[in-house]
Structure formats: structure tokens, C-alpha cells
Amino acid sequence: MGELQVIENKIRKKEAEIRALEAKLQAARIYVQALSDVRRELDGDEADLKAGSMVAMARDAIRKAGRPLHVDDILTAIGRSADSKSSLTGSLAAYVRRGEVFTRPAPNTYGLVDLEALELDDALPTSPPKGFGGQSPSFDADLDDDDVPF
Numbered sequence: 001m002g003e004l005q006v007i008e009n010k011i012r013k014k015e016a017e018i019r020a021l022e023a024k025l026q027a028a029r030i031y032v033q034a035l036s037d038v039r040r041e042l043d044g045d046e047a048d049l050k051a052g053s054m055v056a057m058a059r060d061a062i063r064k065a066g067r068p069l070h071v072d073d074i075l076t077a078i079g080r081s082a083d084s085k086s087s088l089t090g091s092l093a094a095y096v097r098r099g100e101v102f103t104r105p106a107p108n109t110y111g112l113v114d115l116e117a118l119e120l121d122d123a124l125p126t127s128p129p130k131g132f133g134g135q136s137p138s139f140d141a142d143l144d145d146d147d148v149p150f
Contacts, residue, residue, distance in 0.1 A: 049101065054084065055091050059101060059112065068103070068111030 049056040061077035062069050071089055075082060092110050095102040103111040 054078065054080065054088050055095070055101075058088060058092060058110065062102075062110060062112050063115070066115065068105050068109050068115075071108045071110065074110065 049059060057078040058074045061074050065073075065077070069077070071085060071092070072082070075084060075088065080088070089108065092102050093104070096104045096110070099113070101113055103113055103116050105111050
């Protein structure tokens with residue numbers, strides 16, 4: 001094997017090594033992105049709302065109440081006047097339309113997506129219904145063939 005052939009083999013080997021490293025790098029980037037997506041999901045609405053904003057204060061008021069609140073009750077809870085009603089309503093409605101953070105279970109009444117999820121979890125039965133898994137009713141063994149409708 002000539003010197004030129006040796007060098008060409010080393011080049012091909014190094015290029016293959018580079019491709020393998022690039023594949024590992026791409027996989028690592030995808031993994032980091034997936035972890036970031038999970039973190040964002042776990043953070044929920046916290047990262048989306050600017051601290052101290054009227055929307056963040058509304059979220060906190062609803063969370064404190066533990067139930068959906070009418071917009072007038074939210075304004076009272078956050079210490080704002082009725083002059084802020086249309087601004088707050090518009091902001092909350094935007095989140096509702098996107099299906100993020102807030103829900104609107106009734107007109108001008110806003111709840112939280114995470115509280116609604118907890119309510120649904122609480123509504124699920126924790127045990128099977130009474131009689132579940134028991135013996136099914138048996139037919140009377142004394143029936144004649146004439147008594148069977150089929």
C-alpha cells in the first residue's frame with residue numbers, strides 16, 4: 001500500500017469519525033430541546049406571565065380562591081378599579097382562546113387550567129363501583145329448552 005493510499009484511508013476514517021460525532025451532537029441537541037420542553041410544561045403558566053402584571057395578579061387571586069372568579073371579583077381581589085375591567089377581560093380572553101393558563105367556565109368568569117385539571121382528577125372515582133368484578137348473574141339451571149327464547 002502506498003503512502004497516498006494510507007493518507008486517503010486516514011482521511012476517510014477521520015471523516016467517518018466526524019459524521020459519528022455530528023450525529024451524537026445532533027442527538028444531544030434534540031435531548032436538550034426535549035428537556036427544555038418538559039421543563040416548560042412543568043413550569044406551566046409561571047414562565048408566561050410577567051410578575052406583577054394584572055394578569056399574573058388575576059392568576060394568583062383565582063388560585064388563592066381555589067375556584068373560578070367573576071372579573072369584578074378578580075378586580076376587587078387585586079385592588080384595581082372597574083376602569084381596568086375591559087383591559088383585564090381582553091388579556092384573560094386572549095389566554096382562554098389559546099387554551100393557556102385561564103379558562104372561562106361562565107360569562108366574565110375566569111378559572112385556571114391547572115385548577116380545572118385538579119377538579120377533574122378529584123371527580124374521578126378512586127375505586128371500582130360496588131359489585132364490580134363479582135359473579136355475573138347466572139341463569140336458572142332448571143330451565144327447559146322450551147323456556148329459552150332463542
